Amino acid sequence: MSSIETPLAVTPGSGRIVRSTSVLLAIGFVVLMAIIAITYMLAERSRASFDEVIAARDTRTTAVELRNAMLTAESSQRGFVYNGNEIYLAPYDTAKATALRRYERLRALLSADPASTAALDRLKTLMVEKFAEMDNTISLKRQRDDADVAAIVNTNRGKALMDEANIFFSGIILAADDRLTESVAEQRSNFAWLRLITIVGGIAIVIVVGFAGASVLRYTRALNDAQRALQALNAGLEERVKERTADLVQANEEVQRFAYIVTHDLRAPLVNIMGFTSELETGVATLQELIEKSGIAADASDPLVADARNAATEDLPEAIGFIRSSTRKMDGLINAILRLSREGRRQLKPEWLPLADLAAGAAAAVQHQVKEAGGEVRLDLGATRIESDRLALEQVFANLLDNAVKYRSRERPLKIDVGARIVPGNRVAIEIVDNGRGIAPQDLERVFELFRRAGAQDQPGEGIGLAYVRSVVRRLGGDISVKSALDAGTTFRLELPLTATFVERPNA
Amino acid sequence: MSEAGKPVTIVMIEDDEGHARLIEKNIRRAGVSNQIEAFANGSSALSYLLGPDGSGEVSIGRHMLVLLDLNLPDMTGIDILQRLKANAHLKRIPVVVLTTTDDSREIQRCYDLGANVYITKPVNYEGFANAIRQLGLLFTVIQVPETA
Incomplete structure (x- = not known):
């Protein structure tokens, strides 16, 4: 039967399919985990470089604003020193305060960079000296002490201080620009990596899912085949059971009919045996009567007469008795079989x-x-x-x-x-x-x-x-x-x- | 057992010689002296009843009564019963079925086919002898039509 072989052939195959599916699932899981980890790492790096960009931009802006405040304060001081008009001095105090605030902000922004500490300290000294010189000239000018003002201006100390401060400003701004460029480049490389990882991971997942899907499909098909084969087998089995039952029932019925026929055919000769035994009995009774009546029984001298009398009065009745009891017994047995066979046929x-x-x-x-x-x-x-x-x-x-x-x-x-x-x-x-x-x-x-x-x-x-x-x-x-x-x-x-x-x- | 002085023949179809002899003896004991024609198989009985041409014309004018056993060596008593009841000349002959079978379906079938009496042979001899004598008694009063 070919239908038996199909489910047997499926069994080892299904094990292999389950194994390969698990391996594929494991690979898919690992790939997915790697993608997640790398993506997370890249996002972290991206965030860090983005923070760096913001910090560099803030540093640059603050440095520019500090320089502008210093320049505003200097031009305001110069205007006042030239013509003594207080109007020029109006932005001076604001610019000075702004410059000091911007300096503190710059220091905070650059606190993470120890290399800048010395430069910032020097810048602070320059700013303090510059503002001291400017405050000094402003207060001398207010006291109309023009000679002292000219003497201080002529030392060119203020210009030197400002030039040095400008060098530091330019340095800080350049460094911030470098940081910006560097961070943006890093950001770009992060995105490139992320794209690459996404593409590679996507391809890997597609391949794994494709294989897994194919093997699941194959397994499902094998299962379906096995189920169909099993159904066919089941149907065949039921059919066979039905056939066997029908055979058995038929055999049983034949035995029953056989028993019925046998009992009927056994009865016919039994009727004869019983009937003719009865006839014999009647005959023997007549013989006995004859022996009694004729009186020859008294003549015991003749052995033939004695034998005949014995036969008629003892041997024959005994034989007839045995025949009768045997036939009665046989009749009982036949009736018993008949009853059984009848019961077996009863619906x-x-x-x-x-x-x-x-x-x-x-x-x-x-x-x-x-x-x-x-x-x-x-x-x-x-x-x-x-x-x-x-x-x-x-x-x-x-x-x-x-x-x-x-x-x-x-x-x-x-x-x-x-x-x-x-x-x-x-x-x-x-x-x-x-x-x-x-x-x-x-x-x-x-x-x-x-x-x-x-x-x-x-x-x-x-x-x-x-x-x-x-x-x-x-x-x-x-x-x-x-x-x-x-x-x-x-x-x-x-x-x-x-x-x-x-x-x-x-x-x- | 006669009509208008014509004697009735008892046609006995019985394959078991012992049974045939016992039946005959007991019928005689019941005081029935009609002629008994005994047949030990179905074909000889049918050729007697239907004649060599199978038309049944040979039986015209006979007064008959059939005593039929169902278990015969060459055919079943049912076949004989059907042939008799299907024949225009023989269909009115009284048929007594006397057999060992007491299956109710078999009995029904015989009556359906036109049997007049169905008697089961009892196994014990006294019962058997008694049944036959009763049957003999029935034969003394039964009216048998002339076969036309």
Whole structure:
């Protein structure tokens, strides 16, 4: 069957697919993690260089503003010193304050750069000296001390201070410009890296996802194939079970029909044997009468007469008696087979039956004998209901209880317990426990065989009861088993389906 | 057992010689002395009843009663019953089915096909003898039509 091979072929393949899928997933995860880490790092660097750009721009602006404030203060001082008009001095104080504030700001901005400390200190000195010189000339000019003013101006100290300060300003601005350029370049390289990483990562993820998707697709397809194959197999199996059941049912039916035909054909010669035996009997009776009447019986001297008399009065009646008892027995057996075969052909009618009622009915039928034996029957079947054939179950209970009564122990009062409980598989187990004479272990299986009986043959019976019970129980879809201890008791255990699942002939 | 002085023939179709002999003996014991024609198989019985041409004309004018066993070696009693009841000349002949089968479907079938009496052979001899004697009694009162 080719459909069997497909699911078997799928099994190792599925393991490989699962393995390769996990590897792909792991690779994808690692790639994703790397991308996230690198992106984070680049973002950090980008932020740092952006901060750097802002700091450099602030530094540059502050330096420019400081220089402008110094220049404003100087031109204001110069204007006042030339013509003594206070109007020129108006922006001086503001410019001075601005210059001092801008210097503090510059110092704060450059605090991270230790190399600039010396330059800033020098710048501070220059600013202090310059403002001291300017303050000095302004106050001398106000006291009309023009000669002293000219003397101070002529030293060119102020110009020298301003020139040196300008060199520092230019240095700071240039450095800030360099920092700006550098940071922007770094920013650009960051973006380039980020783009590269994004592209490479994207490609890696696409490849991994593509492989994973392909293997998932392959796996799903394999699963689908396996499922389809399994379904086909299942359908085939069901079909085969159906076929086998039909075969079995047919074989069973043939056996039943065979038994029926055999019993009928066995009956015909039996009628002859019985009939002509009766004719013989009548003939013998006539002979005996003749012997009695003729009186030749008194003549014992003739051995032929004595033999004839013996034959007519003893041998022939004895022979006829044996023929009769044998034919009667055979008749009984044939009738038993016929009954079994008829029961096997009877159509079962499922209906819902309370087990307790069935058992109570069977117990009532043996009540008289149980009472005579001083015993009791205890029923504990609860409210269990079972879908089955009423007549068949009644016969089963009747047979089992009848056996329990028949094969009771003479040494103790009879006790029969009938109990039931639900067992897995939607079945009910019924136990009929007696304290009778029991069955020897070697006879346990024999008791279910047709025409076989166990133990002392002191009870009438043909040995069909349990054979019949087993065949009926099996037809009802159940089974029966027996446990027994000699001289202690016997337990028959019936297992029946709770809902009817009869093993039925298809045409019945 | 006669009509207008014409004697009725009992046609016995029974393959078991023992049964045939016992039936005959017990019928005689019941006081029935009519002629008994015994046949041990279906074909010889049919050729007697239907004639060599199978038309049944050979039986015209006969007074007959058929005693039929169902289990025959060459055909079933049912076949014979069907042939008799389908023949214009023989269909009114009373047919007594006497057999071992007591299957209810078989009994129904025989009556459906026009059997007049169905008797099961009891296995015990007393019952058997008794049944045959009762049958003999029936034969003494039964009215048999002339075959036309």
